[in-house]
Amino acid sequence: MSKNAKTLAGIVIVIIVAIAAYFGFTHTGSKAASDKTIKDLKVYFVPSTQPDKIVTMTAPMKTLLKDELKKEGYDVKKVDIKVGTSYEAAGEALSSGTADIGFIPGGTYVMYQDGAKVLLTATRAALNKDSSDAAKWNDGKATELTNGQSSKYRSLFIAGPSAKGQALAKKVNAGEKLTWEDLNSAKWGLSSTTSSAGYIYPSLWLNKNYNKTVSNLKNTVTLDSYGSGMARLASGQIDVMPAYGDARVNFAKMWTTDYKQPKSIWEETNVIGVSQEIYNDTISVSKKSKVMTPEFEKALSKAFINLAKTKEGKKVIAVYSHEGYEPAKSSNYDGERAAQKLLKSSQK
Known part of the structure; x- marks a missing residue:
C-alpha cells in the first residue's frame, strides 16, 4: 500500500470512529433523557x-x-x-x-x-377516641381529630337510627354482649370485598367473637361508597354499616343537611363493634x-x-x-x- 493510500485509510478510520462515537454518545444521551x-x-x-x-x-x-x-x-x-x-x-x-x-x-x-x-x-x-370497647365511643359527643398523626385506624360497626339499629345499640351501651342472632337479624351495608374497614376486618371481628364472617350474615347489601352507605343508614334502609374510624366526622354535616336527619350523627348513631387496628391506605x-x-x-x-x-x-x-x-x-x-x-x- 502506498504512503498516500495508508494516509487516506487512516483518515477514513478516524472519521468512522468519530462518527460512531458521536452517534453512540447521542444515542445513549437521548436514551438517558427519555428515561427521565x-x-x-x-x-x-x-x-x-x-x-x-x-x-x-x-x-x-x-x-x-x-x-x-x-x-x-x-x-x-x-x-x-x-x-x-x-x-x-x-x-x-x-x-x-x-x-x-x-x-x-x-x-x-x-x-x-x-x-x-x-x-x-x-x-x-x-382521633380523641381509640378504644376496642364499642360503648366508649357512644357518649353522644363528637369524635374529634387531634394534632397527632397515626398510620393506623379501626373499623367501627355503626348502628343507625332504625329500630333494629337502636335496639342493638341499647344492648351494647348497657354492657350486654350482642349475640350472633342479634347481629344476623340486622340488615348490613357492606363495602367492596377488598375494603379493609368495610368488609375484611369486620370479618376478622366476627370470626374472633362468633366464629363467623360477613359471608354468614343473611341480610346484606353492597355499597358503592361510604357516602351512599351513610345515606342508607340515615334513612333506615340498613341498620348497621362498618366504616373507617373517622367516617362519622367526615359525614357529620351531611347527616343533617343532605340526609335531612333531625338530630346530629352523634345522637342518632352508635358503635356496636370495633375491629383491631388496621394500617392506613x-x-x-x-x-x-x-x-x-x-x-x-x-x-x-x-x-x-x-x-x-x-x-x-x-x-x-x-x-x-x-x-x-x-x-x-x-x-x-x-x-x-x-x-x-x-x-x-x-x-x-
Missing part, C-alpha cells in the same frame, strides 16, 4: 367517597405531582387521574399495568399484590407499569411525601383524610393477608 421523560402517568383512586368529589379535589394533583417530580429530575408531560368504578377495578388496573399508581386500601393492595407493590402508607390525624404502584423503575419509585415516594407537606397538596389528599405519607413495608399488611385467608377458607 414520562409522557403519561396514570393515577387511579378508589371510590371510597363520592367519585365526583374525588375528581374535583384531586384535579390539582396533575400539576402538583409534575412539579414535585421535576425537582427529582423527571419530566412528566401528563398526569391522568381516574376513579375506579370499584376497589377491584383500581386493583385490576394496577395488575394489568393500565394504571401506574393507585391510592388503594391495604386490603386491595394485598388482594392484588402479585401485580402491585406498596410504596407508602398514609398518615391521618389521630397505601400508595401502591404497578409491577407491570412501563414507566416504573426502582429509581422512579424512589423519586415518586419522595415526591408524594413532599407534596403532602404543601398547603395545596394537603387540600388534595384531604379527600381521603390523608395528612401525610411514610415509607411502607409489605409486612405491615400481614393482618390483611390473615383476613383474606380467613375469607377464602370460609367460602369453601
Whole structure:
C-alpha cells in the first residue's frame, strides 16, 4: 500500500470512529433523557367517597405531582387521574399495568399484590377516641381529630337510627354482649370485598367473637361508597354499616343537611363493634407499569411525601383524610393477608 493510500485509510478510520462515537454518545444521551421523560402517568383512586368529589379535589394533583417530580429530575408531560368504578377495578388496573399508581386500601393492595407493590402508607390525624370497647365511643359527643398523626385506624360497626339499629345499640351501651342472632337479624351495608374497614376486618371481628364472617350474615347489601352507605343508614334502609374510624366526622354535616336527619350523627348513631387496628391506605404502584423503575419509585415516594407537606397538596389528599405519607413495608399488611385467608377458607 502506498504512503498516500495508508494516509487516506487512516483518515477514513478516524472519521468512522468519530462518527460512531458521536452517534453512540447521542444515542445513549437521548436514551438517558427519555428515561427521565414520562409522557403519561396514570393515577387511579378508589371510590371510597363520592367519585365526583374525588375528581374535583384531586384535579390539582396533575400539576402538583409534575412539579414535585421535576425537582427529582423527571419530566412528566401528563398526569391522568381516574376513579375506579370499584376497589377491584383500581386493583385490576394496577395488575394489568393500565394504571401506574393507585391510592388503594391495604386490603386491595394485598388482594392484588402479585401485580402491585406498596410504596407508602398514609398518615391521618389521630382521633380523641381509640378504644376496642364499642360503648366508649357512644357518649353522644363528637369524635374529634387531634394534632397527632397515626398510620393506623379501626373499623367501627355503626348502628343507625332504625329500630333494629337502636335496639342493638341499647344492648351494647348497657354492657350486654350482642349475640350472633342479634347481629344476623340486622340488615348490613357492606363495602367492596377488598375494603379493609368495610368488609375484611369486620370479618376478622366476627370470626374472633362468633366464629363467623360477613359471608354468614343473611341480610346484606353492597355499597358503592361510604357516602351512599351513610345515606342508607340515615334513612333506615340498613341498620348497621362498618366504616373507617373517622367516617362519622367526615359525614357529620351531611347527616343533617343532605340526609335531612333531625338530630346530629352523634345522637342518632352508635358503635356496636370495633375491629383491631388496621394500617392506613397505601400508595401502591404497578409491577407491570412501563414507566416504573426502582429509581422512579424512589423519586415518586419522595415526591408524594413532599407534596403532602404543601398547603395545596394537603387540600388534595384531604379527600381521603390523608395528612401525610411514610415509607411502607409489605409486612405491615400481614393482618390483611390473615383476613383474606380467613375469607377464602370460609367460602369453601
